Amino acid sequence: MPASNVDFQECKQTIKEAHGARLLDILNADRKSRQILCDGKLCCKGKNYFVHKCVLSSFSDYFKTMFRTEMREKYEDAIILDRISHDRLKVILDYLYTGYVEVTADNVFNLLEDAEYAQIEELKRHCSKYLLEMITVENCLRVRAYSKRYNLPEALEKCNLTFADDYMLLFNHEDFGNLEVDDIADLIKNKKRECSEYSVFCAIVRWVRKDIASREELFADLFMLIDLSKVSDDLLNEIRVEELVRNNIQCSNRLVDLLGERILLPAPDLVCSPSGNVAEFDGVITQPSFVLIGGRASSCQCGIYDTKTHQYRSLPMLSHPRYAAAAVTVGEKLLAIGGSSFHTFFTASHKQVELLDLNRPDCWKTLQNLNEPRRALAATVIDGLVYACGGRSYSTFYSSCEKYDIQADRWNSITDMAKRRAYHAVVQLDGSLFCIGGHDGKITLASCESYDLQKDSWATFNDMNDSREGLAAVVLDGKIYAIGGFNGTRQVATVEAYDPRTDEWSYVAPLNVVRSRHGACVVDGKIYVAGGYDNKSAPLRSVEVYDTTNNKWTVEFDLVKANLLISLVAV
Template sequence: MCLHKKISCFYYRDRNSKDSTCDLILESERKQFPVHKNIMMLVSKYFKKMFNIEMKEKYEGIVKMLQIPHQRLANLIEFIYSGRIKITEENLTDILDDAEYTELEALKEICKTVMLRLVSTDNCLKLRAYAQRYNLDEVFVKTNQEITTSFAAVVQHDDFVQLDVDDLSAVIKLRNKTCEEAVFTGIVKWVNHNPLQREELFVNLLSQIDFNLMSPEFLAQISTEKLNFQRDGANSVKVGNKVYVTGGWNDESGRSCEMLNLEKPTKWNVLPNMMEFRSYFGSCFIADHIYVTGGRSQHCDDLSSCEKFNIYNNKWMRVNSMWHARAKHGTVVCRNSLYCIGGYDGRKILSSCEQYNVWSGVWNEIAPLNQARKGLACVVLDGNIYAIGGQGYRGQFLSTVERFNPAIGRWVYVASLKHARYYSSACVIRNKIFVFGGFDGEDLTSVEVYKPTSNVWTIAFEMENPIDGATVVAI
């Protein structure tokens, strides 16, 4: 039976007459609304409990409804007396909040009916969250059905990246097995929405995917998306959900810059060229800019010059040069400073290292490496800089690894690699250092992993093809 049919027409007319018998005031934001206490108790468990137990409101003529804005309270009272209320997708959550707070079960029931009618691909994630919050089982079932039916479209909506990891896993389980490619795309999009907090969840989320159900074309696309230019001695950085690749030894690519959006990994986008040709240089991201340091010119001169790229206006500008020309060096960001490690200056292999303050624009020399090295891999883990492998001043390939703590200001040796590696590639994944390939007289396929807690390197796996001089980022 509709709620308003339970209420005598007398009370509805009486409330609006100048001789009203209303005996209670509901107040919100200094607006007062006269009502009948017995009507409030009849329709709302909230008011029934208020006036049946020892609460101060039981003896006062005014109840302050601090949680409900005055216009919403007016609409709520109108519903209680007449059964009329306008519910839209925009005000639905407010009305549900008010119905839940005042324990108006009849209003919740009407909201449920409206929600069942509104469920669509565009809003099913949002309405699913409402259904969970307000225990609306029928709505929850219907939103789940919509997700299953339209999974590929659902993951494209902004609500998808706002899910917490538990809801994300629950939603992923609702898809049918023809949607694995959409699941992969959705997971990448979700992780890249907040990479600092979500990167470590990536592997576990991918374990929910059956890669056997993906098409060979899709697998090829996500694993071998091609650059616009061939590059040797290029460098790359990952910023949010985008990968930037710059420079490299090629007549066309030495100044060029490209960007791949990981949410739509179908095309590398060409960006403005660097100011100078560079190969075998360093790069990193800090303070909204991609910095490139040193490298080798098209005339085989080793460079001390540096420049930076603003990722918001897509413009390059020069910054102060390093103290020393260097190529095949390491460039990293650690504790809000930029560091350039080792390398080659055109005459000798370097042990020198420099620190750059991006705020003052000043370079300073820091403690040198224990062992001069070029073609090293360089990463930062737990606030420490690691200089990995490379080639020594006698031309020998190195397996040694050094670690620099900026707070202490000196380099110390840690465990050596299993294999000497010149011009290998490295990145950090889940608090471990991974080193890929390299050269020790021949190109290597092995990948080593380092755990700082145990100070041990182990062989993680073998790659299908050997690589050296590649640039890698962790996604």
């Protein structure tokens, strides 16, 4: 039975392909051994590769132009290539002779670069197909950059779609800071899902600050791409105090117009209670009270809670956001130390320190900066000197400590702690400084250490029963109380007290609500604990009070708003 015309054509094509492959096999073997038929030599970084100009020019437009036009290389036997390494050139030559290369996550970007250099479109297509399979949220920024550089439209489109699945992870990615301004603008314009506009603002600020000398002038154009109408009142206040915004008249005017429309900012001399009553601030701090500073919900705000009436009265706005900051009082002076802005919490911390005179609480005064930028630090006061210990900035956790002399307005370093610590607690008892728990960048700590002022040295004391980070600690009746926190697995309600006479920790009554990253202080002989995270990582409003006479915690009232990573100071 005669073969069909289709079968004949398929057979003919198979023979043709096999013949071509056989020819390339012969030439490939020739260049690797005897070089009888070779008519060119590529010289690269001290290595020589014999080649056939007809093969190179058939599959590479770069060599096609070199050998088929009147370039000098057309007539030279030895051609110098110095823009590619010899081992990568070997891979390219193997591909030109065999049509095969193993594309992997380790070599795909090098292959793309070399394929672009040698103008090998088929190799670029192979790489593009591989990239389409490997794109994830974690690598899409890098893949997108190469896709845009080497004109790979399918890979570029998939990267853009991948971004839409998790813009928050994208904005916090380590490669985000390496993008060009046009890339940033494209990402903002092409958001395909709901994404917090405040998160967009935070990402822009981080990107600009990575190279502020050359990028600050680009900030305004990116800022104008943010839909501020979707930003809450509290977060607009966070944006308002950002230095990049304040230093740019275009950005400031836009924000002022929007704030004016909302009549957002209350007068600083007004006070309010949780019930919403408003009264004039009379400049008198009632007793007993505590001051709440900063936190996630209102990092630039500061106010006083009367523990008897539960009334809240606002104090002047802080000059700098105080998220995960520390606060202490030296006499009638209230100090806010370190911390970060909400939008820089996962990156930079700051050094700024400021003071509010509680006798005349009209404005905050700038003091000498810390020596190190710190957030999630802890601080206390001994003999009129402020001690700031540990903390973190970016991914660095500190063991370093420094002390501040308010009269000299100067910070000086003291001996480092034995452990790196952030999200820990520091208290003073009988003239010594005690540092408790925290996180060292790897694990949650149960360990504790004390600082001897006279010897300028640290010594360990007995571990807590529970590991704790994000705890609060206070001193009452000669004992240290470690309250709540995160034990490495979950938020806890447990509380334990340390007796320095026996060097022992013992449990007391637990909190009513599990919480971590809260604030605590002693007012009128009772322990007050406010805010923090609950067991679902939701911020808390409740204020609990501990009475040592009956070993009992009572939920007494609520903060004006839920908050965490706050500073609480008795006044």
